[in-house]
Amino acid sequence: MDVSKTTVKLSINGKTVQAEIEPRMLLVEFIRHVAELTGTHIGCDTSYCGACTVMIDGRAVKSCTHLAIQAQGKSIQTVESLADPDGTLSALQKCFSENHALQCGFCTPGFLIASTALLAENPDLDEFDVRKGLAGNTCRCTGYTPIVDAVLAASELRKS
């Protein structure tokens, strides 16, 4: 074993992923380059944009601010987990589509994961809750209103 490397074992979308990595490897790099799940994007690399948002044990985090070794033994959920295995979109993804909540789509994985965590915490969201809850995610295309509408629509679906 290369002594400069360390073994990391964690779960991503329900599958165990284990690899020998350099301790400095970021979680987002582990997800994209080791697990080869490229739905999680790197936008700013400075914890500003939220494109890299994933869930660790159910909490939304910016994976460019975490080392992979900090997620040792934890359960990671990425955007690839949201749709069914046959490709059927989740209710939240359908709400994003129906409300035109994406244009280029670069920010969308981060918004979807942040919104999923937000809805899990509070299924009965109002506009203030959504705007506050998604304040850590940046979109350069939509002007945010369609994203807020999409999350509110998903919240309504949960209540019905």
Ligand code: FES
């Ligand atoms: Fe992580 Fe922008 S890439 S916050």
Ligand code: FES
């Ligand atoms: Fe382009 Fe959000 S849809 S950055």
